[in-house]
Amino acid sequence: MVMRALILGSSGQLGWQCMRDLPAYGVSVRGVDRRVLDVSKGNASDWLQRLQRELEAFKPHWVVNALAYTAVDRAEDEPSLARQVNGEFPGVLAQAVERFLPGCRLLHCSTDYVFDGSSSEAYRESDQTNPLSVYGQSKLLGEDAVLAHTDRSWVLRFSWVVGEHGQNFAKTMIRLACERDQLRVVGDQYGVPSPTTFLVREFVRLMRHPQIEELASQNRARRRFHVVPSGETDWHRYAQLCVGAAQDNAVLKTKLKVTPDDVVRIETKDYPTKARRPQNARLNCDAWCALHQMPSLPDWLQETRTILKSIINHSQSA
Numbered sequence: 357m358v359m360r361a362l363i364l365g366s367s368g369q370l371g372w373q374c375m376r377d378l379p380a381y382g383v384s385v386r387g388v389d390r391r392v393l394d395v396s397k398g399n400a401s402d403w404l405q406r407l408q409r410e411l412e413a414f415k416p417h418w419v420v421n422a423l424a425y426t427a428v429d430r431a432e433d434e435p436s437l438a439r440q441v442n443g444e445f446p447g448v449l450a451q452a453v454e455r456f457l458p459g460c461r462l463l464h465c466s467t468d469y470v471f472d473g474s475s476s477e478a479y480r481e482s483d484q485t486n487p488l489s490v491y492g493q494s495k496l497l498g499e500d501a502v503l504a505h506t507d508r509s510w511v512l513r514f515s516w517v518v519g520e521h522g523q524n525f526a527k528t529m530i531r532l533a534c535e536r537d538q539l540r541v542v543g544d545q546y547g548v549p550s551p552t553t554f555l556v557r558e559f560v561r562l563m564r565h566p567q568i569e570e571l572a573s574q575n576r577a578r579r580r581f582h583v584v585p586s587g588e589t590d591w592h593r594y595a596q597l598c599v600g601a602a603q604d605n606a607v608l609k610t611k612l613k614v615t616p617d618d619v620v621r622i623e624t625k626d627y628p629t630k631a632r633r634p635q636n637a638r639l640n641c642d643a644w645c646a647l648h649q650m651p652s653l654p655d656w657l658q659e660t661r662t663i664l665k666s667i668i669n670h671s672q673s674a
């Protein structure tokens with residue numbers, strides 16, 4: 357059977373990757389971008405009508421919600437917009453799935469920002485949430501709304517998304533390494549990059565899970581999962597990796613003004629930002645591995661090197 361997936365936020369980093377990669381896994385896709393549905397405008401009943409049309413026209417087996425307000429610092433100045441997009445809209449989407457398309461399932465994307473990062477351990481799904489920022493609070497609202505409105509929903513949390521399309525830390529580091537003589541990057545915040553290619557593969561794992569029907573009837577707490585590659589790093593070491601990858605490219609090498617050794621490690625206190633970030637963004641993925649009966653998830657370094665190569669090759673051909 358050909359599976360169909362409706363991708364919300366199809367112009368973003370992750371939505372774009374879903375559109376590109378899912379067909380290769382036998383999943384036919386239809387994208388919804390801001391031109392079709394702008395959730396900064398209108399109200400819940402407008403969104404519901406639009407969603408009904410999309411769901412009834414395409415009849416997806418899955419909806420992937422990669423639509424989000426992701427400007428973490430700007431969210432501090434626009435809290436009501438962030439809450440509308442990240443907190444309120446996901447609940448309306450879950451209601452639409454529940455009401456208009458029996459059997460359709462919802463995969464909702466979320467983040468490590470729901471935690472305050474004060475733990476010394478990698479966070480488990482059952483750990484206490486305590487978002488430090490408007491963005492984190494709005495994402496947590498969205499998670500709860502999704503899980504409350506339909507049993508056919510799953511929330512997947514990940515960290516530090518990086519992909520070929522759109523804006524991300526890796527692209528910024530490579531650009532700055534060509535513009536500046538020195539880079540100063542925070543080295544006391546820990547986590548792991550989640551390449552979009554990796555995430556789409558994990559999405560397919562859930563979509564194809566042989567016991568998906570039984571999983572849908574499980575309680576809310578058991579439909580929330582952490583999904584990131586194995587291992588950990590910090591932003592400073594990650595920046596060094598990005599510059600190193602750029603150095604390996606013959607054309608880019610000639611443009612670089614810094615080497616990985618020129619990336620200076622600083623502390624969070626030396627780089628004040630409007631929104632506070634969790635110092636520990638590490639997510640424990642044991643529950644996800646148990647669900648799929650696998651010993652571990654792929655190694656972050658391998659996954660990140662691969663996506664950095666795609667980013668760099670793409671920037672050369674663009």
Ligand SMILES: NC(=O)c1ccc[n+]([C@@H]2O[C@H](COP(=O)([O-])OP(=O)(O)OC[C@H]3O[C@@H](n4cnc5c(N)ncnc54)[C@H](OP(=O)(O)O)[C@@H]3O)[C@@H](O)[C@H]2O)c1
Pocket residue numbers: 364365366367368369370371389390393394395396397421422423424425426441465466467468495514515516517518522523
């Ligand atoms: N980025 C990260 O590091 C990170 C980390 C952990 C989790 N996540 C989560 O992963 C998911 C995907 O993130 P991403 O990095 O792919 O985000 P992204 O690149 O910022 O893409 C967000 C998508 O949402 C759309 N969008 C934003 N506001 C909208 C609105 N008012 N109406 C309609 N569409 C709107 C954007 O459309 P436009 O292109 O038109 O703006 C874009 O398609 C999100 O749920 C995010 O919270 C991200």
